[in-house]
Amino acid sequence: MKGKKKASGKVLSGIYTLLVYAFLYLPIGVVILFSFNTSKRNIVMEGFTLEWYGKLFENEPLLRAYGNTLIVGLCSTLIATIIGTLASYGMSKFKFRGKSIIDTLLYIPVVIPEIVLGISLLAIFNLSRIPMGLISLVIAHATFCIPFVVFTVNARFAGFDKSVEEAAMDLGAGRIKTFFTVTLPIILPGVISGAFLSFTLSIDDIIISFFTTGPGSNTYPLKVMELTKTGITPDVYALSTIVLIVTVTLVIAAQRDTKNSKHKKNKATTL
Template sequence: MDRATSWIARLVLVFLYIPIIAVIVYSFNSAAGGYTWQGFSLRWYGELFADGALLQTLGISAIVGVLAASVATVVGLLAAIALVRFPFRGSGMVLAAIVLPLIVPEIVLGVALLSVFSFLHVPLGIVTLVLGHLIITLPLTTLIMVGGFRTLDPSLIEAAADLGCTPWRTFTRVLFPLMRSSIIASWLLAFTVSLGNIVISTFVSGVGSTTMPLRVYSLLKSGLTPELNALGTLLIVLTFVIVLSVGIQQMRRILATPSGSAPAPDSTTAPR
């Protein structure tokens, strides 16, 4: 039974990574179309960097992703503090209302947002994109922050207050260092979701604010080109580098901590 489970897990992993490997391999194919290998070439990377329209949409997606992820992370952290540290009557209902967009179909959210923006005469553009992506990323960041905050020992914050720390110093010296992993995870997840979103972006994007997924989808109507494979490869490499960098930092912190003991506070994190 254990051996069968092991082989099933391996097959699932292979199935998951086959599309990624195919994108990387065919991005170096010299053929102009199709899936017949005709030799190694970097031609499509040159074509990608020469495509100003596609690079512009990539820049718009990056800007929207950074703004949406940053706002969602900050609001999610504040919401977690309010819901966990200072619980109030009806806090469960508030949390349920925050995470409600996770179970509502995105097409419904997109239509609703477009109706609201049209009623308020808000021009579609970067701002509406950020607001639309904020709706789908805020539930994710809030859930991660709530889970991370509930793992903290409340006595640490109380001890910092007893030692004379102001609320702001308690946040910067105690709470933020302890929540750093949850904050990074929330931001990366929100940025990834925003970068790849296409349903919400279809309804709330305007002229001059087309995102990369919308541009790629429009190009697919005329057929898949190796240029898109090159773009996908660069995004895969960027994601791998970010995840690897975060993982290395976390591993260094774990290895630097003596086994069975808590991390010793330093001059930057010790409450004063």
């Protein structure tokens, strides 16, 4: 009786797992499938073709929009990572008046609706006479990415042993040298995680980008949203498939590199 219950439990668990994975990855599979569709309307799958991967590179507006997305994502991520890391370091290292208020204010860009933040940034840009374009997009994206970097790096600082810094300074290292040679390598996983999170949020943003973009600075999400009015062509799915393949390849390579480094470290420790 117990064996039958265990077997039925395994079957139900397998079905549940299969449904979860289908819910997560079926839409991605549809995008990949429709990138090979012979029909331009992409309502039903009519046939198999590779022509859209060739026509993709003839679609200059789409490629330009994706290029803008990468530029904004990389620049805003760099700015947010630097500011967020330094802010997290200062808030974890020093005690000062108003620290709790700053901690609370950091949650505001995260919890408020994006449309409110987008309208607020638009008003600030108009008052400051900042031209609407790639510059305004970078500033806007860096603004809502900074808190995520701070939170991620703060989690790394939570278990940080300050005696390591003190030992380095006792040996003659200054604060700057101690930060780059001791502190930064220890918190680097949190910094990298915050950077990846910021980049993901930036390239995926629509609402804030809608309010802070300008002529000639259309991003890929905004371009796709614009195409939904007339119909998304298969070359958009082709670009999405290429980006997906590159992303998955980078993730697999990073995981293998992490496993290899851990294996070498364990081997060196054993020896």
